[in-house]
Amino acid sequence: MQLSRRRFLTLSAALFVANPAQAAPLHRARGQALGATVTILLAHPDAPRIAARAMAEIARLERIFSLYDPGSELSRLNAEARLDAPSFELLDCLSLCDRVHAATAGAFDPTIQPLWASYARHFAEGAAPDAGTLEAERRKTGWHRLRFDAAQVRLEPGMALTLNGVAQGFIADRVSELLKAEGLGDILVDTGELRALGGHPEGGDWPVALASGEGLTLRDMALASSAPR
Structure with missing residues (x-):
């Protein structure tokens, strides 16, 4: 039986309101991986296809690192x-x-x-x-x-590994690099840990809110957090 980690981070991102003739709207893709909700925010004319590829990569990596999947x-x-x-x-x-x-x-x-x-x-x-x-x-x-x-x-007999302390961030980094290779410069990936490349397409940094209510912004950095339960 696995104890689920309480999700400690919530995303706060405004909808992209620039003229659609000038830039693509902000696309939000959601999924599930490693027992947590996954969210990808990006702005690109082909965003649904790119996001689907990113989600497929997350699913592939989950089949490596998951403790929830007996076949991983x-x-x-x-x-x-x-x-x-x-x-x-x-x-x-x-x-x-x-x-x-x-x-x-x-x-x-x-x-x-x-x-x-x-x-x-x-x-x-x-x-x-x-x-x-x-x-x-x-x-x-x-x-x-x-x-x-x-x-x-x-492993020696009786041993077992958990990569829960690193896998979510590892996957966020991998997916961010995949999106960067697609030519995207402003994206936010949340796999339970956050990775921001560039800033919000509307301008400024990516706004993020902690469950405690404290707010902060991210640009070209990652954020990992935890909670006692």
């Missing part, structure tokens, strides 16, 4: 403790995780999944796991026990 690469790795011929994207994401793990002196550790799942299961039942259970789950963690190369990803 990540789910198969967790179930079998090995994955042969991993995709380039999975290896790229694991390499990123390796760098962040080192940069945070081990604080970022995607092998936390067994411990997280134990907490999720017990709190769903209305009680915290006991000390013995927690210690048993902790023994299944440890980034140094993961092995991966172009041929295979390997």
